[in-house]
Amino acid sequence: MQHKMGNGELLDARGRLVERGWATAEVRRYDRARIKAQPVRIKEWDYYCITSPSHALALTIADNGYVGFVGVSWMDFSARTAVNFGGGKALPMGSMQLPGSADSGDVTGRHPKISASFAHEPGGRRLTIDALGFDGGRGLKGEIWLDQPADDRMVIATPFANKPTAFYYNQKINCLPARGEVVVGGVAHRFDPKSAFGVLDWGRGVWTYDNTWYWGSASGLVDGRRFGFNIGYGFGDTSAATENMLFFDGRAHKLADVTFHMPDGAPDAAPWRFTSSDGRFEMDFVPIVDRADKVDLAIFKTDQHQVFGRFSGTAVLDDGTRLAVKDLIGFAEKVRNRW
Numbered sequence: 001m002q003h004k005m006g007n008g009e010l011l012d013a014r015g016r017l018v019e020r021g022w023a024t025a026e027v028r029r030y031d032r033a034r035i036k037a038q039p040v041r042i043k044e045w046d047y048y049c050i051t052s053p054s055h056a057l058a059l060t061i062a063d064n065g066y067v068g069f070v071g072v073s074w075m076d077f078s079a080r081t082a083v084n085f086g087g088g089k090a091l092p093m094g095s096m097q098l099p100g101s102a103d104s105g106d107v108t109g110r111h112p113k114i115s116a117s118f119a120h121e122p123g124g125r126r127l128t129i130d131a132l133g134f135d136g137g138r139g140l141k142g143e144i145w146l147d148q149p150a151d152d153r154m155v156i157a158t159p160f161a162n163k164p165t166a167f168y169y170n171q172k173i174n175c176l177p178a179r180g181e182v183v184v185g186g187v188a189h190r191f192d193p194k195s196a197f198g199v200l201d202w203g204r205g206v207w208t209y210d211n212t213w214y215w216g217s218a219s220g221l222v223d224g225r226r227f228g229f230n231i232g233y234g235f236g237d238t239s240a241a242t243e244n245m246l247f248f249d250g251r252a253h254k255l256a257d258v259t260f261h262m263p264d265g266a267p268d269a270a271p272w273r274f275t276s277s278d279g280r281f282e283m284d285f286v287p288i289v290d291r292a293d294k295v296d297l298a299i300f301k302t303d304q305h306q307v308f309g310r311f312s313g314t315a316v317l318d319d320g321t322r323l324a325v326k327d328l329i330g331f332a333e334k335v336r337n338r339w
Contacts, residue, residue: 002254003240005157011035014164022241024152024252026171030100030204036165037206039093040065042077044201046098046107046118048127050144050178051329052196054078054309055189056289057144057182057296059116059129060086061096061109064339066300068092070109070116072140073291074130074184075308077329082291082308087111087135102171102202116201124176125200126149135185142182144191146198152176152252154245158236160208168205168236174228174247175219178201195221197228210338212236214260216274216285218311218330222323227248229315229330231258231281232276244281246311246315253318255281260332266290267305272332274313283313283325287331299338306333 003021010028012018015036019028035042045062056075062068071086089096089111099105107118114131127144134140139293153173158219177193197219213234220227228247235243244255257277263270268287275282287309310327317323 002242002256005155009034010157010169011092011167017159017167020157020240022245022254023155024157024245024277026102026153028155028157028169030169032100032204033092034208040091041166041206042094043205043207044096044098044202045201047116047201047203048146048198049201049217049307049331050146050191050196051331052178052191052197052201053229053329055182056329056331057142058126058306059118061098061107061116061118063094063096063098064090064092064300066091066339067297068109069097070111070114072114072116072129072134072135074134074140074182075289075291077288077308080289082289083135083295084291085114085131085140087113093299098204100204102173102200103107104316137141139183140182140184142180143288144178144180144182144198146176146178147193148173149250150319151250152247154230154243154252156235156238156241156243158238158240160236163208163253166206166236168203168207169204170205170235170243171200172217172230172243173200173202174217175250177226199224199228207337207339212334214332214334216260216330218328219247220328220330222325222328225327227315227323227325229281231255233257244276246281246317248317248323260334262334267334268309272307274332281313282318285317286312291331295315301338302335304333304335306331306335
């Protein structure tokens with residue numbers, strides 16, 4: 001059963017989801033003041049990933065209760081390298097003031113080692129990053145503009161089993177044409193909107209302590225038209241709806257369950273495979289580089305493997321149209337958090 005949500009508040013007076021399910025727009029209003037949980041359990045983040053045929057840039061500003069974080073990752077596909085860099089803040093618990101909407105409110109993260117901002121402007125979003133200490137002092141600095149057409153997006157409100165006040169409210173906005181420049185170690189890298197696209201992962205919620213999730217995303221062109229997808233599971237009780245969705249020419253096409261078939265051993269050791277219960281998403285994925293990150297701060301632990309690579313296969317739209325996908329740049333990940 002895939003339940004489509006209506007408009008209204010996200011949480012009721014008891015801090016519980018009013019409605020669980022999916023949508024293609026921000027139909028439910030998130031208000032942190034309505035949450036009925038300890039501040040350390042509240043997790044809020046804005047994450048952007050911009051991919052081109054040669055590179056990928058990932059930017060994060062997060063307030064995860066125990067720890068706040070401003071981070072950048074740079075992936076070079078030719079060299080098959082991924083470098084992470086960031087700075088943390090202990091126990092922010094809402095002080096980073098992440099907005100309650102994905103469509104308004106600017107986001108700023110500052111740390112002595114790194115600063116980033118995500119700003120709304122007419123027609124799109126402007127992302128800036130300045131990390132002088134990146135990669136042992138090579139430095140990374142840049143500005144990316146993301147066009148934001150009036151597209152559908154993936155929106156889901158998900159509860160957690162046996163935790164009535166725990167929930168995950170998530171939005172994924174794919175296929176955002178990207179332009180701009182990032183300078184890494186004095187070398188400039190240009191992003192062209194004809195071949196570079198961004199995705200926003202906007203997450204707000206109250207999480208249980210120990211979670212493992214799987215997420216995949218890609219944005220690009222198929223037959224010269226904008227195409228992308230969001231796939232995943234492990235983000236709570238998805239019995240009311242999955243987060244699996246195709247995007248083509250700005251319109252969403254809802255999928256049922258998608259299963260990640262990962263290789264044995266290292267996540268980038270061999271190709272992955274993806275299958276869907278409705279037969280509408282069948283993909284092979286050839287890894288290029290694993291953006292791995294592991295942090296152990298006693299009560300806060302994370303073990304992340306975000307693998308960038310190329311997707312090839314078939315995607316079927318709601319009207320039965322079959323799209324042949326070939327070497328579409330994207331990523332797939334497995335993440336375990338104890339937070």
